[in-house]
Amino acid sequence: DAKTTQPPSMDCAEGRAANLPCNHSTISGNEYVYWYRQIHSQGPQYIIHGLKNNETNEMASLIITEDRKSSTLILPHATLRDTAVYYCIVIAGNQFYFGTGTSLTVIP
Amino acid sequence: DAGVTQSPTHLIKTRGQQVTLRCSPISGHKSVSWYQQVLGQGPQFIFQYYEKEERGRGNFPDRFSARQFPNYSSELNVNALLLGDSALYLCASMPQAWDEQYFGPGTRLTVT
Numbered sequence: 001d002a003k004t005t006q007p008p009s010m011d012c013a014e015g016r017a018a019n020l021p022c023n024h025s026t027i028s029g030n031e032y033v034y035w036y037r038q039i040h041s042q043g044p045q046y047i048i049h050g051l052k053n054n055e056t057n058e059m060a061s062l063i064i065t066e067d068r069k070s071s072t073l074i075l076p077h078a079t080l081r082d083t084a085v086y087y088c089i090v091i092a093g094n095q096f097y098f099g100t101g102t103s104l105t106v107i108p
Numbered sequence: 109d110a111g112v113t114q115s116p117t118h119l120i121k122t123r124g125q126q127v128t129l130r131c132s133p134i135s136g137h138k139s140v141s142w143y144q145q146v147l148g149q150g151p152q153f154i155f156q157y158y159e160k161e162e163r164g165r166g167n168f169p170d171r172f173s174a175r176q177f178p179n180y181s182s183e184l185n186v187n188a189l190l191l192g193d194s195a196l197y198l199c200a201s202m203p204q205a206w207d208e209q210y211f212g213p214g215t216r217l218t219v220t
Contacts, residue, residue: 034208043112043198043211044151087150091206094164096141098150 003027004088004099011105012082018075020102022088025069033064034089035073037082038101044087047073078106110134112201112212120218121189129184129215133201139163140182141209142174143198151198157182158205186217194219 005023012018024033032051036044048055048062050071055062061074075082085101113132121127133140139158143151156164157176171187180201186193196216200209 036209036211041196041214041216043200043213044209046208046210049208085150094156095166096143096153096156096164096209098143098152101150 003090003092003097006088006099006102009103011107012078014106014108015077018078020073020086023070024090027068027090031091033071037084037086039084080106082106112210114199114212114215118216122220123189125189126187129197131182131199133180134210137201137203138180139202139205140176141200142184145196163205189219191219
């Protein structure tokens with residue numbers, strides 16, 4: 001059974017906010033949610049992570065629902081360089097689970 | 109600071125052969141994890157090592173093995189290669205176990 005579920009693809013206009021959802025309904029109380037992105041076939045790049053509170057850094061914001069069953073990654077002002085596959089990851093049973101990822105295309 | 113390095117960059121092997129992939133973590137990082145990424149799919153977790161001990165294992169056959177050395181570098185070994193083992197193999201290092209991961213560029217393995 002999938003540990004995380006993400007939409008396969010999304011488009012976003014350049015300069016607008018990109019909101020990428022992830023469902024992780026089986027997450028345990030002490031498990032963090034991590035977000036990474038991967039451009040072409042490069043190694044994935046860390047974006048942000050959180051446990052239960054909303055988090056913000058220089059790249060993005062992470063909103064986690066109160067029941068922790070889902071989260072949303074927000075890129076506040078998407079640029080063309082944000083075009084990538086975005087992965088939502090949880091740790092369960094001493095394994096890292098990458099979801100199927102969302103392919104985000106930022107349109108000029 | 110140097111990032112995570114992996115060698116070789118590309119590798120071509122024949123079915124039935126054995127391969128060893130290498131990873132050097134970021135200085136000061138004590139944990140390494142390995143992933144297999146088949147074209148068009150997300151990375152699949154293979155192993156995680158922390159302080160030279162295996163801390164996590166994904167759903168891969170026993171043909172896959174790994175180890176971590178005292179300097180925290182790591183090797184991934186795959187025996188009896190199959191065509192389906194063709195993939196990008198990614199290594200990530202972490203300061204501690206189950207932490208924020210920093211990925212290397214990967215090793216592209218092609219099995220013919």
